[in-house]
Amino acid sequence: MSSQDAVLTKFREYTLGPLRFMNLLSCFELGIVDSLREDTGGGLTAGRIAEKAGVTPAAAEQLLHLLVKEDFVSFDESASTYALDGLRDLTGEDLARVIPWMNMVKEVCLRQLYHLSDSVRTGSVVGLKELFDFDGNFYEASTRYPELQASWGSMMDQVTDFIDPWFYDQLDVGKDTKILDLAGNTGLGAILAYRHKGAQGTGNLQVTCFDFPEKEAEARENFRKHGVEEHCSFVGGDVFQGLPKGYDTVMIKHFLDMFDQENVYRIFQSVHDALEVGGQVQVLVPIYPEDVKASNAVDFFPAYMLGCTMAQGGPQKISTYEQWMEACGFKVTKAISQDISTMPPDVIPVHGIICGTKMAS
């Protein structure tokens, strides 16, 4: 293939991406995939699938063409029936990882990215203004619009559930430690930190979730549901207005990538101000690999950060985060990246852990 044809082929794939995406997701939303999963009779006609989905047989047939092309579903020409093919191989765990991402991309990304160029030009999330008449970033908007919180929150909890055990395995916790989970959302990180570390001879481990005050009710309800109210608490605030003092360790998970360098420095400065000398900062953050071509993260984060959530930010290389942490008065004690070869192929972000100790100035 000539290099011109190779580029044109890529353009074709990019153009088709959003249409394929919605075709596949609709097959889940309409219950077409569920009907096929539940079928024990060796195949269903388009008519039967359509009846269950409440759509016309012609529309069901149209949507199924792509799934047949992709070998997700098979079509038996002689019986005119459909059955699961590749989709049969996906476990419940696979779907629990993949579907929240697809829902989030539909709810949070598709509409807002129509305005990506304007968001980049203006440095504001124009999609939120156009769609919700909202001035501010996505995280502020998500406290106001439950549908945004629901789709984004399920994806975020799934990422937290999936990635964070690796982080907690590395988390250094002494006896009677007080941890602040900076930007801890609705408390899942605090609960997981306590669950992973509380039983390891850590004495009276206390984990406080710090996030916007609007998250407090849901966080407290989560602590109650998980029976960890004795060990997990919530403090509302804005990191740019300062952090509460009295903590030994500050965890910062899935947060620094939301900001440009200047604001990452302000966050590190807030943490530095809140900690005593010797206090720890332990960061979990999506990163770009040193070789940008070895990553799917650059396919996702620039458009997501600039057009959907913050109109700034995006991950950095781990070496950059190390430099930034050191520049803000910490001695970096650990910097490691996830091993991509151990991750399922659908997983988009690759994370790094960077830890530091506050040095005497």
Ligand SMILES: C[S@@+](CC[C@H](N)C(=O)[O-])C[C@H]1O[C@@H](n2cnc3c(N)ncnc32)[C@H](O)[C@@H]1O
């Ligand atoms: C990507 S989420 C990460 C949530 C959590 N750390 C985790 O690991 O799942 C970013 C969180 O930052 C919070 N946030 C955004 N800006 C903030 C600010 N200025 N001060 C405190 N929290 C903030 C949002 O409300 C949201 O819960």
